[in-house]
Amino acid sequence: MSSVLLGVCLLSLPLGLTAAEKPDDHRALEGVTSGKVAWDINMGNARSLSLYLKVIDETYEDLKRQGVEPDMVFTFRGPSLPLISTEHEDVPLDEEEHIEAIASQIKDLLAKPxxxxxxxxxxxxxxxxxxATLLPGIDFVGNTFVSQIGYQNQGYASIPIF
Incomplete structure (x- = not known):
């Protein structure tokens, strides 16, 4: 019985390697040359925001990999504002690493075209x-609801991150 199980595992090995290749999004991206998205970020949880920023970075790279030029605007509002500030006196100790990760991720994202x-x-x-305490590279605007209205009217997809 164990040799049968071993044989099945060995036979499935090449399938596992092909399954590891990332699938493409050709149907959704047919005819698309610019990936215009306005991320509507309204999240106050540092751990979750750090995770979302990783996924957004992967989204950027997925678009590039598939021949689509990313054009991304991040609009931070609500409880996300303290997470993109350099002032962290009131941050619980168990959140400091996530706040630091967010600052690093934002710096890396802003370095991308x-x-x-x-x-x-x-x-x-x-x-x-x-x-004055906003992380470097983040513009201060009057109202990100107005930004979202403007970007949607310019053809940007709005993706909420709550």
């Missing part, structure tokens, strides 16, 4: 985040 980021001045006011 076609990526820009905005922070909402209304949310900054509500959450007590000073403009």
């Amino acid at each position: 076609g990526v820009r980021m905005e922070a909402c001045s209304i949310a900054a006011r509500l959450f007590g985040v000073e403009r």
Whole structure:
């Protein structure tokens, strides 16, 4: 019986290698040359935001891999504002590593062509985040709801991250 199991495992090995190749998105991307997306980020959990930023970075790379030029705008609002600030006196110790990861991920994303980021001045006011404490490269705008309206009217897909 164990030799049969071993044989099945060995036979499935080449299938496992092909399954490891990432599938493409040719149906969805047919005729698409620009990946215009406005990420609507309204998340106050540092661990979750760090994970989403990893997935967004992978999305950027997936678009590039499939011949689509990423054009991404990040609009931070609500409880995400304290997570993109350099001021962290009130951050619990178990969240510090995630806050540091977010800062590093944002720096790396902003270094990529076609990526820009905005922070909402209304949310900054509500959450007590000073403009001067925003991570480098993040633009301060009046209202990211207005940004989302504008970007959607310019053909950007809006993807909420809550």
